[in-house]
Amino acid sequence: MAMISEHPSLSARTLLDRRATGIEPFLERYTANFAFYGSGKAALYDGLAGLVTPGENVLVPAYLPDAVVEPFRDLGLEPRYYRVRETLAPDRADLAERLDDETAAVVTVDYFGFPQPELEAVASLLADRDCYHVDDNAHAPLSVDDGTLLGTRGHLGVTSLRKLLPIPDGAVLYCNDDSVAARLEPLSFAGVRDRFGVDDCRYVLESLAGDLLGTNATVRRAVERLVAERAVSVPDPKARYEAAKTPMSRLSAAVVAAADPTAIRRARRTNYLAWRRCFDSRSGVEAYHETLPEGICPQVFPLRTGSPQRLVAALERCGVAAHTWPRLAATVRDDPAYAVARRLARETVVLPVHQGVDPIAIEAVDDRLRRRATTASRSAPRRSVPRERRR
Template sequence: MPSPSTNQGHSVDSFLNRHAQEFVFYGSGKAALYDGLAGLIEPGETVLVPAYLPDAVVEPLYDLELETEYYALEPSLAPDFVDLERRLDDDVIAVMSVNYFGFPHPGLDELRSIVADYGCYHVDDNAHAPLSVDGETVLGTRGHLGVTSLWKLFPVPDGAILYLNDEQAAEAYDPSSSAGVRDGFDGSDCRYLLKSAFRDVFDRNGTIRRSIDAILASRNDGRSVGGPRERYEKGKRPMSKLSAYVVEESDPRAIRQARRQNYLAWRQALESRDDVEFVFESLPEGICPQVAPVRAAGHEQFRAELDRCGVGGAKRWPRLSPRVREKPTYETATRLAREIVTLPVHQHIAPSTILDVGRQLRQ
């Protein structure tokens, strides 16, 4: 656990202690997922995961010698419940839901009730939403176990949390060598610090293009390169001490507020665009968006326009598994992966920068 914070009362630690029963830090969400499931499963059992999912997320499941099956989704991102129920048989040990982009998984209540009736475990994949709260519940704490990725929201080299939300999951939990926080600072912390110091110089003196690009480039510091296996292996270590320090010194309310303002700035900036549709109709209270996801029929042209305005890192998401890509059953997931463009809402971007991009897009 990180040392006591100077950010008393509003730190991430106090946020977690307020909202979560039991939690453990990890280097990556995938390593956390491995440990969370390890004590609950037998090799050969099946886990159902949504088809709209990055290819590497199933790697810990392969490591546990589990079978994985992808269930189809609706255009709203809700599960295709007919497809999901068709796959629920005696071999299924767990079903995963995903709180996409910081928002609760559409259809989550129905999924939870199906999973409860069926009697298997529910994994609440909350990689995108460490600071999102739905009513009084922090996202990621609804399943028997949940995972959340800190590095997707905070300017840190790595970091994730495993939530053990249920007695059975907590009792079965046996931490591997990837659990916890590393004791000292090491070379990877120093490389990260050097890179971020360099980035700050750019931010202060740069144009809009440079500042947005720099922020986005910083999210791409090696995590998205390499194959799915390689990315999983890289994350199998405890969280860095630097990450623990930065996370502990951060104010969750300020980050949530800044990201919400940026999300709303994108809504304003793209208001006049009939060809761009926000994936979520509203921004409910308590939600801390990871990005502002939009669907654009002319996605290639839209991304080129954004690039021209300096938003070089607006990305398509995710890189789907080859088991999903272009398969007729997963037509919707394939289409979503092609058409959804994720717009940056990082807390270090000023809303005025986004509104300015909107003005440039209209010219």
């Protein structure tokens, strides 16, 4: 059984589609001031470097991965977390309370490829404040809401191409305000590398190996056992951030130029809707969004459940790479004031919708989940009826 992997795989077809228009012309339809980087966090550092002063603070939503604040710390800013609501909208009262004269910027997030809920209210709150608005659109490079590209609704914004394409790195910095664009002085890690390197070759080989593991269950299980037997160290957030301070790789640039935005968005929307049909009538789960608005290119299919580990295990048995999201910052994990963010992080499960997924495979997963549920129901022990009620 082939795996429905977390990310699309790199193949010869990725670079040979002559019908593709590329990502850059797509971006140019919506904004003029943008630049490529190796990572979104490095891009954010570069964008803010000429705008902020060490000792100031930046407000970010509590429902975010722990590594997001690394560029702020690097700039000498104090990250402060504001509360979010169940809808992923900012808790405006909490946000307003945390704003002060030393707030340099406020970050909002377009979660899972959808527009930040209630963004207008946040913009209104910030209108009279002397601080910058960062539109964090890491999840959705191709999402357009009512004619506006997500990521371009603040003074500056970022998006991650690596979350969209089978590439080793890649991000975009948007300078949406003329004064911000004028003060940008790109550092050495801006732009694209001028040649292919060893890392590019390594990524191609790893992608080919990943394809083999995805199609050959025997090999995959053997590798999983080998990995389980050896301790694998994961770099801490700061180390990952520092390592990503490089220009976008030449391989990434080639894939970005060969990509077809229309086909990618169509495929992701089709797969998102296939998952929606799969879970529409299933008890114990709740999708985040009731509809899929025109122009939205979802990053994943997110849902909430009170039994996340059970759902992840069931999906893994069906060949789906699903997981909870995200790993919160320790500040948030340890503070009861962020109860909503902590609950969301426990209950949210994300499923792949990328362009490498065949919607027929999602339908097959739906079939297997239903069969398993029916089998479990039939095999469950029946409760005996007390003797006095058997009449």
